[in-house]
Amino acid sequence: MATAETVQAFEPNLASLTEAEYDATVRADIELFRAHSEKWVAGEINDDQFRAQRLRRGIYTQRQAGVHMIRTKIPGGLLTAAQMDQLALVADEFGGGKGHLTTRQNMQYHFVPLAQVPDLLHRLADVRMTTREACYNTVRNVTACPLSGLLEDEVFDVHPYAQRVAFAFLHKELTDSLPRKFKIAFSGCKDDCMLGAIHDIGLRAVIRDGRRGFRMLVGGGLGPLPVEANLLDEFVPEERLVARCEAVIRVFNQHGNRKNKNMARLKFVVRARGFEWVKEQIEKEYQDILANGGIPTPEVVPDGFGGFQAAPPPLGSGDLLPVLGPNGHSNPAYEHWLETNIREQKQRGYAMVTVKVPQGNLNGQQMRGLAHIARNAGDGLLRVTVDQNLVLAYIPLRHMPQVYAALLDIGLADAGAHEIEDVTTCPGAYSCNLALTKSMTLGAALAEEVREHPDPLVRRLSIKISGCPNSCGQHWIADLGFYGNARKIEGREVPYYQMLLGGGYDQDGIMRFGVAIQSIPARLAPVAVRRVLEHYTANRQAGETFRAYVLRHKVETFRLMTTDLSKPAEMFPEMYRDWGDEMEYSLQLGRGECAS
Numbered sequence: 001m002a003t004a005e006t007v008q009a010f011e012p013n014l015a016s017l018t019e020a021e022y023d024a025t026v027r028a029d030i031e032l033f034r035a036h037s038e039k040w041v042a043g044e045i046n047d048d049q050f051r052a053q054r055l056r057r058g059i060y061t062q063r064q065a066g067v068h069m070i071r072t073k074i075p076g077g078l079l080t081a082a083q084m085d086q087l088a089l090v091a092d093e094f095g096g097g098k099g100h101l102t103t104r105q106n107m108q109y110h111f112v113p114l115a116q117v118p119d120l121l122h123r124l125a126d127v128r129m130t131t132r133e134a135c136y137n138t139v140r141n142v143t144a145c146p147l148s149g150l151l152e153d154e155v156f157d158v159h160p161y162a163q164r165v166a167f168a169f170l171h172k173e174l175t176d177s178l179p180r181k182f183k184i185a186f187s188g189c190k191d192d193c194m195l196g197a198i199h200d201i202g203l204r205a206v207i208r209d210g211r212r213g214f215r216m217l218v219g220g221g222l223g224p225l226p227v228e229a230n231l232l233d234e235f236v237p238e239e240r241l242v243a244r245c246e247a248v249i250r251v252f253n254q255h256g257n258r259k260n261k262n263m264a265r266l267k268f269v270v271r272a273r274g275f276e277w278v279k280e281q282i283e284k285e286y287q288d289i290l291a292n293g294g295i296p297t298p299e300v301v302p303d304g305f306g307g308f309q310a311a312p313p314p315l316g317s318g319d320l321l322p323v324l325g326p327n328g329h330s331n332p333a334y335e336h337w338l339e340t341n342i343r344e345q346k347q348r349g350y351a352m353v354t355v356k357v358p359q360g361n362l363n364g365q366q367m368r369g370l371a372h373i374a375r376n377a378g379d380g381l382l383r384v385t386v387d388q389n390l391v392l393a394y395i396p397l398r399h400m401p402q403v404y405a406a407l408l409d410i411g412l413a414d415a416g417a418h419e420i421e422d423v424t425t426c427p428g429a430y431s432c433n434l435a436l437t438k439s440m441t442l443g444a445a446l447a448e449e450v451r452e453h454p455d456p457l458v459r460r461l462s463i464k465i466s467g468c469p470n471s472c473g474q475h476w477i478a479d480l481g482f483y484g485n486a487r488k489i490e491g492r493e494v495p496y497y498q499m500l501l502g503g504g505y506d507q508d509g510i511m512r513f514g515v516a517i518q519s520i521p522a523r524l525a526p527v528a529v530r531r532v533l534e535h536y537t538a539n540r541q542a543g544e545t546f547r548a549y550v551l552r553h554k555v556e557t558f559r560l561m562t563t564d565l566s567k568p569a570e571m572f573p574e575m576y577r578d579w580g581d582e583m584e585y586s587l588q589l590g591r592g593e594c595a596s
Contacts, residue, residue: 019302025171026125026130030121033057036050052136052177056133056138057132058070058130059117061433062110063431063433064431067110067112069431070095070131071106071131071134072087072107072124073129073133074129074141075141076105076142077105077144077385077386078144079384081372081374081375081380082304083304084370084382085367087367088367089364090124093120093123095111097364099363099367100359100362101361101388102426103387103426104386106134111431128303129304132170132171133170133175138181138182139169139178139183142165142169142186143185144159144188145189147352147391150345151346152345152346153189154188154189155189156188156207156212157188158187159186161203161214162306163301163305163306163307163308166306168298174250178252178253179256179261180257180265182201182249183199183200184199184201186205187203189204191509195474196229197511198221200219200220200221200266200267201218202220206234212238213241215233215235215236216232219269219275220267220511222474226477227267227270228511229267232248239297243290246285246295247286250285251278307381312379313380315378316374316377317377318377318395321373321402323401333413333415337414340419341355345394347394349396351397352391353400353403354389354391355392355407356389356414356417357412358414359440361440366410366412369409369410369412370410373403373407377399377406378392378393378395379394387424416451420450420462421453423447423463424462424473426472427439427440428465428473429484435467436495437486438580438581439465439467439473439482441578441580442497442525443465450463450529453533461480464481466482467484468485475503475514476500476513477503477514478503479546480499480532481503483500484496484497485519486587489571493585494521494522495577497519497522498517499519499520499525499558501532502515502551515550515555517555519566520566522578523572523575523577524568527565
């Protein structure tokens with residue numbers, strides 16, 4: 001059985017353990033953290049010594065003293081119904097009844113006292129979920145297309161590969177203390193559905209000469225300075241995938257900037273050394289791995305890891321779901337939901353249901369309700385998207401009314417998934433030490449502003465919001481992006497947001513970042529959105545993308561359009577309050593602990 005000492009010294013080949021040995025290793029690691037936390041409370045280790053132990057186990061401090069945010073990894077975005085039930089239990093027992101889905105397919109809990117954290121980690125381990133390396137300078141949660149395996153036009157299902165890569169790099173000495181965080185994403189579609197261009201490694205499924213493999217991008221990232229990734233390989237065969245990823249991680253580990261975390265990501269190595277030099281170093285490391293060995297590719301992952309099930313349950317019959325009322329089928333809300341939230345699968349007779357989760361926030365009752373639907377009407381899995389929603393799959397088309405009724409019962413039957421009102425946000429100043437503004441409450445306000453917009457082209461646009469420049473809400477790649485900042489007006493602090501326009505992929509499939517317009521008081525952001533959308537509907541050209549429209553009219557047009565908002569002639573009392581607050585705004589920042 002693994003001991004605390006073997007965990008502390010790392011497990012060189014976690015993939016070689018039996019499931020019982022793996023579970024024992026995880027439990028020992030949790031108890032090791034309990035010991036560290038008790039030493040910190042007793043003053044036997046200092047803050048810096050304890051911080052590394054906390055963060056590599058997914059535990060952040062909050063701006064509120066004495067409580068913590070716990071980040072739970074959902075590898076590849078796949079959860080079993082039993083795991084979702086357990087996440088609900090954790091929410092109710094430790095998280096004030098709430099959980100938050102992130103843009104990296106994680107679940108976060110807030111306001112957890114330190115003394116309760118080890119018990120929370122054990123609850124997750126009961127269903128083979130982990131927070132290990134969800135934070136800190138590590139390989140973070142490996143994300144994957146949640147619809148992989150379901151789409152008619154996909155190349156192949158990438159989930160087995162995402163699971164193996166995630167497990168291969170979990171709890172390894174190489175990946176546990178990198179210069180900075182490292183992010184990997186898998187896309188199974190012909191386009192870059194998982195935004196590989198903004199990742200340290202972006203992988204897109206490819207078949208060449210009948211062989212499966214991946215197109216590999218490296219060196220992308222957002223943050224205050226967004227950079228699009230570079231093409232490293234047109235084709236990496238599936239059997240070499242872990243080795244090729246390890247080669248990239250080795251180069252980052254050796255050459256990342258450990259003295260300045262603001263310049264430490266792989267994208268800065270590429271900028272400082274040049275991509276050709278980085279490619280040469282990766283190739284050297286790759287050849288060394290092929291010759292001398294490296295981190296092995298797991299043959300299989302433990303049951304439950306990344307939603308893996310050695311024996312998947314039978315599909316649900318839908319018999320236990322409620323019946324939609326007699327007028328339900330003619331209900332306009334139901335018809336709208338069918339139009340926006342349903343997509344047929346390649347498996348005939350079945351469809352995917354996107355559950356719109358406002359700002360990614362769920363309560364325990366909703367989590368249990370979703371698990372019940374997945375188990376009784378689907379395939380027993382829940383799929384987390386990077387825009388903070390959930391997908392239920394293998395829903396028989398004939399059971400759509402019952403699924404809608406079940407979602408209605410738990411308050412999750414809103415239409416408009418993937419439309420402009422489906423706003424993405426980070427938690428912001430609700431809990432984060434780095435945030436300047438409450439992005440979630442602005443998200444709710446902007447969603448309300450655009451909810452009934454009649455223009456179909458406007459409805460296709462996206463809004464993404466971050467509470468600071470670090471881009472956890474991915475504001476750079478939205479049609480309309482916002483990130484929090486602050487100003488002083490007549491000696492009083494006012495919450496502001498920088499507005500950006502025109503981010504996302506262009507018509508040639510190239511990632512483009514939003515154009516900065518100007519900073520606007522938080523309370524006036526809905527007015528700014530209204531003006532931009534009115535101008536867009538009146539002045540766009542036929543077939544013109546939103547980005548093309550923005551570039552054609554130039555930054556000056558939008559600055560002039562919002563200048564009076566940026567520097568208001570009159571200040572009403574709410575201007576000095578952030579969205580959702582009754583008290584006057586005051587800029588408060590804590591020590592940053594490795595954003596997103």
